[in-house]
Amino acid sequence: MALTRPTILQIIPELDTGGAELSAVEIADAIVRAGGRALVLSEGGRLAPRITATGGEFVPFAAATKNPARILWNAHVIRQMIENEGVDLVHARSRAPAWSAMLAARRAGKPFVTTYHGAYNEKTRLKKAYNAIMAKGDTVIANSQYTKRLIEERYGTPSDRIRVIYRGVDGSKFDPAVISEERKAALRARWRAAPGTRIVLQPARLTAWKGQSTVIEAARLLKADNRLGNTLIVLAGDAQGRDSYRHRLESEIRAAGLEDNIILPGHVEDVAAALAVSHLAIVASVEPEAFGRVATEAQVMGCPVIATDIGAPPETVAAPPKFKAEEATGWLVPPGDASKLAAAMAEALSLTPDARAALAGRARNRVLQNFSLESMRLDTLDVYDRLLGTQLRASYK
Template identity: 25%
Template sequence: MNILMALSQLEVTGAEVYATTVGDELTSRGHNVFYISDTLTKPHQGPSFTLRFNKRSIPRRFWHVSYLVYLIKKHNIQLVHAHSRASSWSCHLACKLTGTPMVTTVHGRQPVHASRKKFHAMGNKALPVCETIKAQLIQDLGVAETQLEVSRNGIETTRFNVCEPPKNPRPVITIVGRLTGPKGDLCFRLLSECLDLEKYDVRVVSGSQCDTRFDAFKDNVTFTGYTHDVPKMLSQADLVIGAGRVAMESLLCGRPTLAIGEAASIGIVTPDNVQQAMATNFGDIGPKDLDIDFSNVANDVERVLSQNQCDPELTATIKASYNLTTVVDHLERIYQDVYIDTLRREMPVIMYHRFIQDESEKGVHGTYLHIEMFEKHLKLLKRMGFESLTFEDLAQSNLIRRLEPGKRYIMLTVDDGYADNYHLMMPLLKKYGFKAVVFVVTGETFNRWDVENPDNPETQVSLMTREQIKALADSGVVEIGGHTMSHPKLDNLSRDDQYREIIENKTLLEDLLCKPLTSFAYPFGLHNEDTKSITQDVGYQFAVATDSGPLQLHQDPYQIRRIGIFPRTDVFGLWRKVRGNYLFRKVKE
């Protein structure tokens, strides 16, 4: 995807670290990430643009919106991700004007006033970084809970390793954070009221300029300025004092950590209070700003300095909760939710069965299409600019690949494995440069499940031989998927019988093709929770239904909804079905 990260930064903050860290991970996954901000200090991949979001006069804001509209159109931005109040206000309007999906990560408490309540300006989805912010957005600003989803800070946890306790002549206490605003007030009070500056080697790490009130401490405190080597800085401390990312990174290094921020003092982080700490972003967010009791800080410092390391359980909790890969996986899912829901378009997954050459081959169940019409379908898809994907393609990259900018993707699926798939379909796929996924029944030689239907018997049609299945798979235009041994209604079977139908079919095909299968189709589209769990347990990465499942493909990769193609689906009918919004309109109707 083409993603624009928007910030309003005048100095390094947690929001900038978050945006660039997440942005670099997205870039490594193949996304094109752009940045726009007042300033951008952190090294980052991808183009960046300067815009003075903090200049908030009415003419300036008109300029902000106009410039954002220009960037969105010029760079084909598919989604805007804002990270501050100032940037989100302008981005919200620009996205409304251009129809661009937008999310906003909310890094701190929001101001409460009448205009803010009426105009949240957070786009399609707001992502508070902790539970306390989410509660404030609901209670104070009236943001609908359905518009909110907690999305934690992403940390490159591999950069931070538990280190040996330092051997310092005097205990080193490292305070990390801004020296301006509420964090500056917090640091001043810690130095003036809580810490024995003669007893401890106190170091203040900040990218902010010191104002004159800190001059009184310069003989006893080391003001180190900003550092790019955060792990080294943390490893040298006997105790780290900070909030937000500072506390998380300190705990990843195994350092005893006093979590105190703009709103609350959590105290020394322990396994007993880590969930409370996470819910408040380690003290940065609370019910009311600067509601901090400083009276116990000195005692907490004395107590924790007797420890060499923090509890290993804490480090494991932080790794599990803030791991960058997990956080960006979550973000990609949200991006897909917002993008598809806003535009009401999804990659069409269409379903064929068998192909005929003349009227004598027609069936009674409507699961056929004349091969001449199939060729017309492929010609139309070609003219519309479609390219085809298979599940193997998605497994090698990522489901979000289907939203690649400048591309229009479709997936062609074909059920049962009829012999005509080899004789008639494969040559046309090669001719027009399309690929398909063919789901194969392996325990039958013909469509017994339909022929022996007592209520409505079908014409007998041959299935592919082993040799034809192998040739289809080797053609380069077909992925073979599983479809059971005998095409039963799986939801009528016991779990054991379902397992046998699925695993035996999978084993036979994998032995034949000498590679693992990626996808499976439920016969008749019928399944239950046992079916889905078995499909996942045996190693399938995707499973398709027929007319059940969420409208967004990524929301349940084991119940992917498909669009049926029938004998009467002519070129116009196909055009209606593949425009991208067909299922959204159909379900609404």
């Protein structure tokens, strides 16, 4: 007999910020809208209230622990929860809790799904064994073709067990037409951006692999060449305890004489408005992005974007030489190459209004056609349906 109201349990360490965290919220909402019951186990964070706001159930849980003994105990607790709450499927979105979730799901005889969100570091055999849990789902969701290839190469996971589901962007939320002047003015005031100032935004947590140092050096090169002008570069993101890295960036900014051109304002909650006031967005990662949602969010907002040509951005940003100039939606540059980044920044900032509008239109249309939130939700519900024999996708409203 088919399940009429399946209960789906997602587990993720925290619900603070990031693509994996936001996906957990968005899929909880999709499950509820399809008539299912959505449980989310996590230590919590600023996104936790959104779980309950969608009709899902947030369950405080020590999901971030990496202690082996606690992971085994968590597996016992999750299995009890599966039985007590009638959980039909378990979906893990991060490595440490995935071990507990898999043990619990296997013991309870329930389907187990993983989403491989990141291009995890595998410098040792132990780390590779730890990461391998994310390839052990009955279905493994890869958030890009790049990620799918990574899973196949690293773990030999059969292609038919991997489902590529791109990270989705909400085109109704990320729409220049719905961003009020008040929202934009609030951000410009917070950043102390004078009227007429061009804003270049890099929304990324403060960690070395996100490439903030490359952005600082590119700005120095532009200033030395008298091409920076009245530009404010906003390195927006939490340090997340990496205070020494933040201090290092501040030192680099001072050494380059860019105190009036670069700020580190911390986390930006209203990313859509931040992109709406920005003349350019940058994804400067020096290690591969498994997806890189900033690239798609910027494009759907009509904000020109430069990304590094590693990982998934070559899938999401249409750039020469693969695409003709009249088809391009942004720029791709080599990772860590401040000179190439500076050149792309200069070109993007010098676009005429007509050229910028044409690029913005192409970019928004491409994202809505290929990387929409609705597609991500429907495809994920389809994964659940195939494992459970349910009709969640067809019931989604």
